[in-house]
Amino acid sequence: MTTLVESEEHKSLRAAVAAFARTQPHTLDAEDNRRLWQAAAKLGYIGVNLPEAYGGGGAGITELSLVLEELGASGNPLLMMIVSPAICGTVIARFGTEEQKREWLPPLADGTRLMAFGITEPDAGSNSHRITTTARRDAATGDWLLTGRKVFVSGVDIADATLIVGRTEDARTGRLKPCLFIVPRDAPGFERRPIDMELSAVERQFELTLDDVRLPADALVGDEDAGLLQLFAGLNPERVMTAAFGVGMGRHALARALDYARERTVWKTPIGAHQAIAHPLAQAHIELELARLMMQKAAHLYDAGDDAGAGEAANMAKYAAGEACVKAVDQAVHTLGGNGLTREYGLGRLITASRVARIAPVSREMILNYVSHQTLGLPKSY
CATH class of the missing domain: 1.10.540.10 (Acyl-CoA dehydrogenase/oxidase, N-terminal domain)
Structure with a gap:
């Protein structure tokens, strides 16, 4: 156990x-x-x-x-x-x-x-089955030709290559199946455009255009027929790590709020003595700790080779951490009042950044869909 x-x-x-x-x-x-x-x-x-x-x-x-x-x-x-x-x-x-x-x-x-990672497209966010970036073989050379678009790809400008999720045609069925390709940053036809984000972060977001990007045969990662198995081998760790990102950010915000609440005195005692301040901070701590536990469970399951169990737990961990992070940041800013929006304390920028843990790499609503269908056995509405 x-x-x-x-x-x-x-x-x-x-x-x-x-x-x-x-x-x-x-x-x-x-x-x-x-x-x-x-x-x-x-x-x-x-x-x-x-x-x-x-x-x-x-x-x-x-x-x-x-x-x-x-x-x-x-x-x-x-x-x-x-x-x-x-x-x-x-x-x-x-x-x-x-x-x-x-x-x-x-x-x-x-x-x-x-290495960066590109999966999301303008018309294929939560529904990865709608990915239209396609790869076809050049019969004469054996090279791959990759064409399509990606959006919200982090750090392309500082990455040496991007692992791109594309689709190839199954020779037996004619249906498209997901495959992953390593695309060098300087590959001809591989263009990037920064997305203007209202987000304070070092890593910038990009839209990518792939116009018949020619790749050698060995740019394909793994087995062409493995499909979703290889894709989800990366997506489960992504959810676990996003949970870690959210828990860490929430802990940072909470620590700043606690320092302030212990020292800031309005009447005769520090504001942290008042339950209106103390209880929401205690609740934020509890929710962060619960999210961390689910994150640890998901990571243990993944490392033990239980991909199916890790998938459920990783989605739950990401959901819990995203919610806990947003609440912790919001309460931290509220605790500091006007100071919570000053550059000195560095919490204001987390109001936007904390939403990343809620939105990416999969929305809270799609996680609820996953749990509804996969865990609770409820029918799909789509």
């Missing part, structure tokens, strides 16, 4: 990451973010989930989510940890060819290379 009580190794890792993160500046500067990434990688934190044979730590999503949570709790979340080692690194480690593993996993682990 899996226990959710952290081992001494996990407690030590959590303490070490927290101590490291406290030494790093809180900033939205891209260069500071790059230095933080490299420093974390040097300590083995970025590639902790990747195989030891390829330069990683040989651990799992459990450990990687712990790292991201602690970085977020210190005010230094690294969004690309969700994408590069968790999604792309996991997919390549599980399904990539030996050549792909040797080329990509060591630099992903040591922080010298980054």
